Each structure stands twice: as C-alpha cells, then as structure tokens.
Amino acid sequence: MLEAKTLPLLAKGKNLLAFSAGIDSTALFYLLLHEKIPFDIAHVNYHTREQSDAEADHARALAAQYGKQCYVHDCGEISENFEAEARRIRYGFFDTLMEAYGYDVLLTAHQLDDRLEWLLMQLCKGAGLPELLGMAPVTQRKGYRLVRPLLSSTKNDLRSWLDTQGYRYYQDNSNGDPRYKRNRFREQYAGPLLEQYRSGIQNSLEFLSRDAAALPPLPRPTIETELLMYTGRQERTALMRAVDRWLKQRGYLLRQGEKERMITENDLLIGRRYALSITPQCTLVTPLTARTMPKAFREECRVLGIGASVRPYLCANKAYFNAVKSALDAAKGEART
Structure with a gap:
C-alpha cells in the first residue's frame, strides 16, 4: 500500500512518523515495519477526549515494543479555532524534533480520503490547481521533506488491512463531529464519492498532478x-x-x-x-x-x-x-x- 515512488526516500534517510494511534498512522507504522524502513514516532496529546492519555500511553508502549524512539508533546488548552491552532502546535513540535535530532523525512499518514476532502474544500472556497491538489506525495519543507506514502489508499483499505492483521488502533469519535468542516465534507461528499467513483477520482488526481508539474516553477528567493x-x-x-x-x-x-x-x-x-x-x-x-x-x-x-x-x-x-x-x-x- 505504500507508494513505490516514496520508498527510495525512506530506505536510507532518518525518518520521523507523525503518530496519532488512529487507523491511518497505525497502518503506516506497521507498513513501515513490514518494509524494514527505520523510523521513530512523534505524538501530540491534545487532552480533548477521555482516551487521549490512553493513546499517548499506547504510542509509548508501541515504540518500546519495536525499539523506536517516541516523543510526546502535551498540548495545553486551545480555546478557539481549534483545527488551525492544533496544526500550528503539531507542526511546530515536529519542526523542533526534525532540527534537534537530525531527521531527514517527516512521515504523515494522509490518505486518499484526505486528499479528496481537501480538493473539495478548496474547490468550494476558490483555488487554483496547486491549491486544489494540496497534498503531494513529497513536499519540501524547511530543512526536511514531508512524505505522504498512503495517498493511493482509502481509510477503508487501511482499516480492513489492520483488522485482517489483528493490529490494535484507536477510533477518534471527534472525526464524526459535524461542527468541523472537514468532517462534514468527509461524511456528505468525499466518502460517498469514493465509494462510487474511486478509480476515476484516482485517475483525475494523477492527471491533475501531471498538469501541476508542467506549470512554470515558482520564483527563486534571493x-x-x-x-x-x-x-x-x-x-x-x-x-x-x-x-x-x-x-x-x-x-x-x-x-x-x-x-x-x-x-x-x-x-x-x-x-x-x-x-x-x-x-x-x-x-x-x-x-x-x-x-x-x-x-x-x-x-x-x-x-x-x-x-x-x-x-x-x-x-x-x-x-x-x-x-x-x-x-x-x-x-x-x-x-x-
């Protein structure tokens, strides 16, 4: 299920996995193990749900079981604009780890559902081609690469694989909370579309990616x-x-x-x-x-x-x-x- 084009970047680099203990990041954890790709994990505990502490403990235990380093950040209360502020805190934590410990690659478990949700949200907001695509398999950030090896897999693919293998994962009930725009797009649009038109959606995203690659390069900073x-x-x-x-x-x-x-x-x-x-x-x-x-x-x-x-x-x-x-x-x- 890992995208083949991302594997050479992971085989020799020093990798850090953003690990939430949910379906996507748990699947990526075990897929990386199966491919014998070295990595450590980083987990952010937002303390927003009853199981938040259990997820953080699970991340530590899983890392210890497989000889991985585990970094956990305890987040304080976020009073407003939760999604944006949580993202800022999360990537600030990751950036600090990447620089402090010399990691080359940050791995995230974004998958096909996430990619379609993003495209639909940007389409409704108003966006050009690069913004519509948003999530690329490889993105250059300051001092490291952000790699998303699961963009061709759906959440259902990953859940089925975990269940077949008997691997434990946590369900985040807030993913169904309609107060969050992304959840509404997932439930009302992205999920039903993927069930009916998965092949066409994957092909369209690939065609759009090729079109985006042909665009003139961005200006180079002085x-x-x-x-x-x-x-x-x-x-x-x-x-x-x-x-x-x-x-x-x-x-x-x-x-x-x-x-x-x-x-x-x-x-x-x-x-x-x-x-x-x-x-x-x-x-x-x-x-x-x-x-x-x-x-x-x-x-x-x-x-x-x-x-x-x-x-x-x-x-x-x-x-x-x-x-x-x-x-x-x-x-x-x-x-x-």
Missing part, C-alpha cells in the same frame, strides 16, 4: 532566512504561491482574503505577524515590527525601492538591511550587464 526576499518584478500568482509556501513552513496558513489581497495590493500586514511589501525592485516578507525610524533611513529605503511596511523590521535589524541592500545592488549590476 534571501530565505528570517525574512524572505525576491528581487525584480514577479508574476503575482506565482509570487503569492511562493510566499504562501514559505509562511506555511513557518506555521502560518494564509487566509483566502490575504491571498486575494496579495494579488492586488503592494503593502499589507499578514495575520498581525508578518509584513509584506511588493515593489518593482523587490518583494520582501518580514516579521511584523513597530519602530520609529530616522528620516534618513526612510529616504534610503525609498530610493532602494523597499516598501513602507517592512522598513521598521529592517531598521531594527541592520544586518538584514545590509543583506537586502547588497542583493538589490547586485541585481542592478546584473541588469546593466
């Missing part, structure tokens, strides 16, 4: 550290997607309204966390900073073509300002030659 910089004028849709990917790697998901504004506006604040400036000379995304700036500094930024929203951060971080200035000088030199 600087990609705590701030993001592109020199020169960029095509707005490609720029939006590139910025969206960079922010997602840092745990921030652009809202649809922010994506739309990025197509038409040149200076905007993003989620009270980031500032973005687009000029013919450069595009810059920086952490949002408030600071009084000397008039001479503001004038220098204007001459360089640096937008107003990012100037306070550059004023407070002179090393980054000098790097941006050098990159703009180099771009001007290349344009003259």
Whole structure:
C-alpha cells in the first residue's frame, strides 16, 4: 500500500512518523515495519477526549515494543479555532524534533480520503490547481521533506488491512463531529464519492498532478532566512504561491482574503505577524515590527525601492538591511550587464 515512488526516500534517510494511534498512522507504522524502513514516532496529546492519555500511553508502549524512539508533546488548552491552532502546535513540535535530532523525512499518514476532502474544500472556497491538489506525495519543507506514502489508499483499505492483521488502533469519535468542516465534507461528499467513483477520482488526481508539474516553477528567493526576499518584478500568482509556501513552513496558513489581497495590493500586514511589501525592485516578507525610524533611513529605503511596511523590521535589524541592500545592488549590476 505504500507508494513505490516514496520508498527510495525512506530506505536510507532518518525518518520521523507523525503518530496519532488512529487507523491511518497505525497502518503506516506497521507498513513501515513490514518494509524494514527505520523510523521513530512523534505524538501530540491534545487532552480533548477521555482516551487521549490512553493513546499517548499506547504510542509509548508501541515504540518500546519495536525499539523506536517516541516523543510526546502535551498540548495545553486551545480555546478557539481549534483545527488551525492544533496544526500550528503539531507542526511546530515536529519542526523542533526534525532540527534537534537530525531527521531527514517527516512521515504523515494522509490518505486518499484526505486528499479528496481537501480538493473539495478548496474547490468550494476558490483555488487554483496547486491549491486544489494540496497534498503531494513529497513536499519540501524547511530543512526536511514531508512524505505522504498512503495517498493511493482509502481509510477503508487501511482499516480492513489492520483488522485482517489483528493490529490494535484507536477510533477518534471527534472525526464524526459535524461542527468541523472537514468532517462534514468527509461524511456528505468525499466518502460517498469514493465509494462510487474511486478509480476515476484516482485517475483525475494523477492527471491533475501531471498538469501541476508542467506549470512554470515558482520564483527563486534571493534571501530565505528570517525574512524572505525576491528581487525584480514577479508574476503575482506565482509570487503569492511562493510566499504562501514559505509562511506555511513557518506555521502560518494564509487566509483566502490575504491571498486575494496579495494579488492586488503592494503593502499589507499578514495575520498581525508578518509584513509584506511588493515593489518593482523587490518583494520582501518580514516579521511584523513597530519602530520609529530616522528620516534618513526612510529616504534610503525609498530610493532602494523597499516598501513602507517592512522598513521598521529592517531598521531594527541592520544586518538584514545590509543583506537586502547588497542583493538589490547586485541585481542592478546584473541588469546593466
């Protein structure tokens, strides 16, 4: 059931499995064992259900049984926007582990149901081809690869396989809670469609993936550290997607309204966390900073073509300002030659 194209990435790398103890991640756990692929596991305990602690204990016991390292993060109470905040916490935890222990690959157990749910949700919200596809077998994140080896399998496939093998897993009753939009899409649309049209849906997703692979590449950043910089004028849709990917790697998901504004506006604040400036000379995304700036500094930024929203951060971080200035000088030199 593991996608063949993902296996070479896993055979020699240092892998970390995002493990919830549910059907999908439990199936992936045992499939990796069957393929003799080395991995450790990471589990987030949100303490939202009676069985949350039992799932965390099960993750530890399973790891000990098979000689795996198990990392468990105990999450505090999430008061609002649970899905988005839980995702931010979860990937923040994973990112910390990946860097601290030198893992090359983060494995997640997303499957065909998840992929179709995502496509339908994006379709109803308004999205282009890359956003519709969303979940690719391999995605490059900051410092590591995110690999999803189960995208061709349905949840029913995985459940049947686990039951046949006699492997224990936990059922998350909140997956049927209609308060969550994803659950509504799963129950009302994705599930029934997969039951009737699985083969056609799989073929369509494959065709769409090939079409997406033929799209022009995203712009390459001049600087990609705590701030993001592109020199020169960029095509707005490609720029939006590139910025969206960079922010997602840092745990921030652009809202649809922010994506739309990025197509038409040149200076905007993003989620009270980031500032973005687009000029013919450069595009810059920086952490949002408030600071009084000397008039001479503001004038220098204007001459360089640096937008107003990012100037306070550059004023407070002179090393980054000098790097941006050098990159703009180099771009001007290349344009003259």
